[in-house]
Amino acid sequence: MxxxxxxxxxxxxxxxxxxxxxxxxxxxxxxxxxxxxxxxxxxxxxxxxxxxxxxxxxxxxTPDEIGNDHLGVSGLPITILYEDRDYLIVNKPAGVASVPAHRLPDNTLANRVKGYYRAQHYTNEVVHITTRLDRDTSGIVLFAKHHFAHSIIDHQLKEHAMRKMYLAVVSGVLAEDHGWLDQPIGRAPESFIKRTVTPDGRASLTEYWVVKRLPGMTVVRVRLHTGRTHQIRVHFAHAGHPLIGDALYGGPLNPAIDRQALHCMQLQFYDPFIEQNLTTFAPLPADIVRLIGAEPI
Known part of the structure; x- marks a missing residue:
């Protein structure tokens, strides 16, 4: 290139x-x-x-990039929100892991993107995933299509220059229309997966705005100022308002949704290749629409 x-x-x-x-x-x-x-x-x-x-x-x-033969190819479809020479932005459904793991080796979003690249006959099949979501969190995931684009995003992430906005539904009714959750997060001692607020954890900052108050729950718009594993889920659980459907962190179950009520709805970053800010939106999935009684956006 x-x-x-x-x-x-x-x-x-x-x-x-x-x-x-x-x-x-x-x-x-x-x-x-x-x-x-x-x-x-x-x-x-x-x-x-x-x-x-x-x-x-x-x-x-730049030289051609050699693909990773250890990453399997999936022919399952992806929902593309934006694509150009340098970036691919995908709307990940809930229930799909972002990258392969021991239990989920071949049916992740990364596998599907590699399958898409191959179907498009792209010269470069290297999958550079730059943002990730939990398996049961839906919404925007950003892929860089070459090493240079990946390094640009890595720098913006380190500088906290990327803007990621989520929509979450938390249990209980939040009194304040706007607030901050500022507690360090680390691994929970009893679990490899679970995280917790702990004095020796990494600094973590979450900002939220109330969108809608409903009986027994609150719809919030959330911005991550840091990117810790399970950050939104941990912070709201620690505040006494775990996400609806989030069994790992004690969130109450609801028949409208069978996972944590969390969706990455907006991503904004500066794209130096087109020399402008790039903003992408992902519509709310059907289960969250059912839960909050909203019109799809």
């Missing part, structure tokens, strides 16, 4: 400095150098230490 920039600087700089400013990591530069890629200045090959003086066209050619 080719990525091209114009050097607008008026003072001398090395090519690697310009590339770094555009999000190219050292590991990607090594792949370009040692695995068949190239760096071109005005279409002539140069080294990363080549000095630019201004006005040049700089192109990075």
């Amino acid at each position: 080719r990525f091209t920039w114009t050097n607008t600087a008026t003072s001398p700089m090395k090519v690697k400095t310009l590339l770094s400013a555009h999000g190219v990591t050292r590991s990607l530069l090594k792949k370009v150098k040692y695995h068949g890629g190239a760096i071109l200045v005005n279409e002539l090959p140069v080294l990363a230490i080549h000095v630019l003086t201004g006005g040049e066209t700089v192109t990075m050619v």
Whole structure:
């Protein structure tokens, strides 16, 4: 793949400095150098230490990516919310794991995306999943379609620059229209899967807004400011308001839904390849619509 920039600087700089400013990591530069890629200045090959003086066209050619043969291919369908050369955004249904595990080796969202890539005859079949959801959480999952796009998202995640919004239905009635849940989260000592609020856990911050109050439950819009495993589920359970249907964290059961009432509804990040913010929405699934008596959005 080719990525091209114009050097607008008026003072001398090395090519690697310009590339770094555009999000190219050292590991990607090594792949370009040692695995068949190239760096071109005005279409002539140069080294990363080549000095630019201004006005040049700089192109990075990345090598083909070798697929992971250990990731199986599934022909089951995916629901695409957005796709371009660099990113694929999918609406994951509840009950589907994001990535393979020992008990779920071949029927995950990652397997389905690889099957989609193969059906489209894409040259690159490497599946770069950049955001994940619990198996029984529905909504938006972002895939990068090459190493460079993946590194861009990794940087935004580390800088907390990505905006992820969820819709959750919690038990009980929340008194405040807006609030923060700010407690550290770590592994629960009695379980490999379960998490808990613990003094020696990692800093975790959840923000919420009340959307609708219903008998015995509250619909909330939730923003994650950190990305801990089960963060929304743990924070609301700790606050005494576990999610409806969340058996792992003590949430009350409801005949309208057979899983935790949690859906990733919006994702926003800056896409440097199109030089604009990219915002994607996922409609509410039928079970949450039934639970809260809402119209699908």
